[in-house]
Ligand SMILES: O=C(O)c1ccc[n+]([C@@H]2O[C@H](COP(=O)([O-])O)[C@@H](O)[C@H]2O)c1
């Protein structure tokens with residue numbers, strides 16, 4: 239597997255190509271969960287000083303983390319949130335409540351440490367990795383990973399959002415950013431994004447892959463009103479009619495109606511699952527990346543946790559399809575990885591109880607009476 243140091247990622251990519259075979263190679267690395275480690279972890283849970291099952295989903299989380307890490311006593315020390323930023327040509331159709339220049343402005347805010355994701359990541363003691371994968375403005379900062387594939391996507395209401403080459407390159411950026419993060423040591427990844435207009439791309443991807451009408455999935459994004467939402471639905475219908483993405487081909491869907499940060503996050507998810515690193519999904523947009531990754535290899539789903547459920551209606555449909563139960567429901571719709579990083583505390587709590595509690599034998603506590 240290629241191992242790219244993070245320092246070499248801080249330059250603009252030019253003229254390299256990635257093939258479908260390289261994507262398939264990564265997809266083929268994803269293994270089933272370790273059943274034996276999960277059985278041992280479940281037995282360990284039975285011995286801890288609590289009524290059987292009383293820690294509810296915390297027990298299930300610890301057992302699944304055991305299956306992911308391949309050990310009955312899993313641990314989480316180093317955590318990162320990877321935030322990918324990209325712009326969307328479809329904003330020219332008037333689908334967002336905010337102007338497109340907010341994308342680069344917010345990237346600078348992330349880099350200055352002033353956004354919600356920075357505050358929540360500091361609290362969770364998670365490293366923040368910011369990637370410019372396709373912001374439509376020049377950006378430079380010592381902490382920014384500059385991997386601009388293009389100056390934003392094309393307007394999907396007029397033509398395919400990405401070329402095949404741009405899609406593959408964006409997925410490759412996701413692989414490389416995850417590899418570099420993993421090489422420094424990382425036990426848990428949260429994913430987040432920034433991109434004005436990207437709820438339109440997320441709606442289009444999920445409408446295509448879930449074979450649902452766009453009206454059922456489309457929400458108010460950053461805060462458009464009812465009339466503007468109706469317009470967004472019509473733009474989406476036009477984009478899907480024009481591009482005809484193939485619902486059986488997630489790469490075709492990502493290219494025709496996706497976006498660079500969504501494709502990049504799809505790459506991050508695939509590469510994390512291939513390395514047995516658990517991934518916390520954030521809201522609707524990162525959910526659409528997870529939907530695409532799982533369409534490419536359903537085994538990836540076992541490596542995912544849903545941090546929260548977003549207000550965007552399509553997010554719930556994605557999570558139901560992936561059979562992922564969200565850990566939190568706080569009426570959030572911010573993105574950036576905020577819901578995912580908040581849920582890091584819950585995954586860590588599951589492991590603190592799993593690894594630190596005394597057993598009945600150790601504590602001299604009597605076990606359940608025979609029935
Ligand atoms: O995470 C979510 O579910 C979510 C829901 C609504 C909006 N957002 C964020 O808002 C931006 C996209 O909203 P919009 O209305 O411009 O499509 C983008 O930067 C996302 O991070 C995120």
Ligand SMILES: Cc1cc2nc[nH]c2cc1C
Pocket residue numbers: 336340344431432433460572573574
């Ligand atoms: C201010 C602002 C912050 C964001 N963070 C993610 N999406 C966003 C959209 C806006 C408009």
